[in-house]
Amino acid sequence: MFNSGILMVIAGPSGAGKTTLAHHLVSAFPNTSFSVSTTTRAPRGAEVHGSDYFFVDHNTFMEKIRNSFFLEWAEVHGNHYGTDGEWVRSQLAGGNSVVLDIDVQGAVQVKKAVPSAVLVFVLPARRDTLLQRLRGRSTDSEKTVMKRMDAASMEVASMGSFDYFIPNDDLAASRDSIETIFRAEGLRMKNTGWPQPAMEYHRDFFQGLSYWRGKRVVVSSGPTREMIDDVRFVSNRSSGLMGVSLAEAFLAAGAMVTLVSGPAGVADPPGPVKLVSVGSAAEMGEALSSNLKGADLLVMAAAVSDFRPAEAFPGKISRGRDPLSLELIPTPDILASLTPECPVVAFALEYGNGASSSARMKMNRKGADAVFLNRGDVPGRGMESPDNAGELIFRDSSAPVSIPPGSKKFVAFGIAAALGRVFSG
Ligand code: ADP
Numbered sequence: 001m002f003n004s005g006i007l008m009v010i011a012g013p014s015g016a017g018k019t020t021l022a023h024h025l026v027s028a029f030p031n032t033s034f035s036v037s038t039t040t041r042a043p044r045g046a047e048v049h050g051s052d053y054f055f056v057d058h059n060t061f062m063e064k065i066r067n068s069f070f071l072e073w074a075e076v077h078g079n080h081y082g083t084d085g086e087w088v089r090s091q092l093a094g095g096n097s098v099v100l101d102i103d104v105q106g107a108v109q110v111k112k113a114v115p116s117a118v119l120v121f122v123l124p125a126r127r128d129t130l131l132q133r134l135r136g137r138s139t140d141s142e143k144t145v146m147k148r149m150d151a152a153s154m155e156v157a158s159m160g161s162f163d164y165f166i167p168n169d170d171l172a173a174s175r176d177s178i179e180t181i182f183r184a185e186g187l188r189m190k191n192t193g194w195p196q197p198a199m200e201y202h203r204d205f206f207q208g209l210s211y212w213r214g215k216r217v218v219v220s221s222g223p224t225r226e227m228i229d230d231v232r233f234v235s236n237r238s239s240g241l242m243g244v245s246l247a248e249a250f251l252a253a254g255a256m257v258t259l260v261s262g263p264a265g266v267a268d269p270p271g272p273v274k275l276v277s278v279g280s281a282a283e284m285g286e287a288l289s290s291n292l293k294g295a296d297l298l299v300m301a302a303a304v305s306d307f308r309p310a311e312a313f314p315g316k317i318s319r320g321r322d323p324l325s326l327e328l329i330p331t332p333d334i335l336a337s338l339t340p341e342c343p344v345v346a347f348a349l350e351y352g353n354g355a356s357s358s359a360r361m362k363m364n365r366k367g368a369d370a371v372f373l374n375r376g377d378v379p380g381r382g383m384e385s386p387d388n389a390g391e392l393i394f395r396d397s398s399a400p401v402s403i404p405p406g407s408k409k410f411v412a413f414g415i416a417a418a419l420g421r422v423f424s425g
């Protein structure tokens with residue numbers, strides 16, 4: 001089973017102690033590397049190209065932005081700095097952890113691209129301490145020091161977007177704090193797959209997972225949003241937890257996973273999962289289409305809106321006294337437009353006595369190879385619930401597999417394992 005590496009971002013004002021703590025983590029934990037940024041700034045003192053920074057000229061940096069080379073980039077104190085996205089993703093995919101020492105704007109961008117990234121803000125407990133450190137360490141003029149203090153005020157204003165705060169005065173205590181955070185993140189259920197000791201309790205249930213090693217799996221997740229105006233929308237009830245759990249399960253089984261997610265409350269897959277965030281059903285269709293090449297499986301767990309407003313108004317429709325009528329038209333059938341070359345698993349949320357035959361009909365109508373039937377009318381199942389249960393039904397003669405109640409993560413591992421057993425014959 002695969003454990004995800006941690007992506008830890010340490011940010012805070014210049015002089016706060018980021019570099020000191022970042023290097024401490026890299027020396028204290030195995031399989032943990034420091035990301036070397038690319039910058040347009042000139043080398044200082046004994047700085048070495050490739051180990052302190054990759055020093056490039058302005059045009060080269062702009063070219064890299066155009067080629068989507070960066071996970072994030074920002075202009076800091078008049079120079080450009082950026083993080084190599086492919087390098088970070090390849091480290092995480094190999095189970096290694098990565099530490100980034102970057103500015104606050106960059107940290108916020110990383111969280112968007114990799115929501116499971118852990119953001120740590122470092123700041124001395126007193127403003128005067130930062131001032132003394134800046135004056136003490138640098139050959140910078142007093143004017144530059146003051147500029148950095150102004151920048152610090154702006155950076156501190158953004159610290160509410162961070163996960164952790166370390167007041168860095170006593171260095172030993174700060175090292176201890178950052179180690180504690182790192183250890184705790186390594187134990188997060190999100191990063192540990194389904195732990196081996198827990199598998200011992202349901203041995204047969206997990207048989208078949210190894211089928212997915214080295215395969216490419218695309219999962220759709222969450223609701224879609226069909227805009228009425230720039231503020232209101234038509235959508236479905238969906239937390240996104242089932243899709244994220246499926247991404248975790250296939251990743252832990254050794255697959256390369258892409259998660260195409262609508263605007264969901266839960267859209268934070270482990271770092272190695274490629275996250276593609278979309279809004280409407282049409283955008284979801286486009287994103288799936290451009291990520292399906294070479295895929296071995298498509299799992300359609302998204303709760304795609306079946307209807308959209310015939311027209312989206314720009315701005316905000318103001319409240320009036322009169323009723324407002326809304327014309328809804330069907331959204332495009334995503335699967336019909338995709339013609340995937342790999343097997344497809346659909347999800348069906350059904351109600352009432354005919355649930356099983358409705359799910360089968362949906363599978364046939366969509367041309368899917370299997371359908372996971374979960375019920376909307378059983379408490380503690382399906383949409384917006386932390387738990388689920390259901391039945392995996394196949395189009396061919398394979399016997400249906402009943403997935404017993406449990407957390408959505410448990411159910412996701414059950415689905416991945418059952419598919420692995422059936423597909424491996
Ligand atoms: P940053 O990377 O945030 O600019 P550094 O890690 O380079 O900050 O630290 C700035 C200076 O402060 C360095 O000289 C470093 O040795 C020193 N420093 C860092 N943490 C502490 C601390 N807790 N107590 C005293 N000095 C510190």
Ligand code: 5GP
Pocket residue numbers: 012013014018037038041072073074076077081082083101102103104105106107
């Ligand atoms: P310096 O030039 O003193 O090495 O770094 C200046 C600032 O740039 C620091 O706050 C540092 O954290 C930030 N920085 C370094 N690399 C990156 C990067 O790749 N991206 C972003 N956004 N900031 C960076």
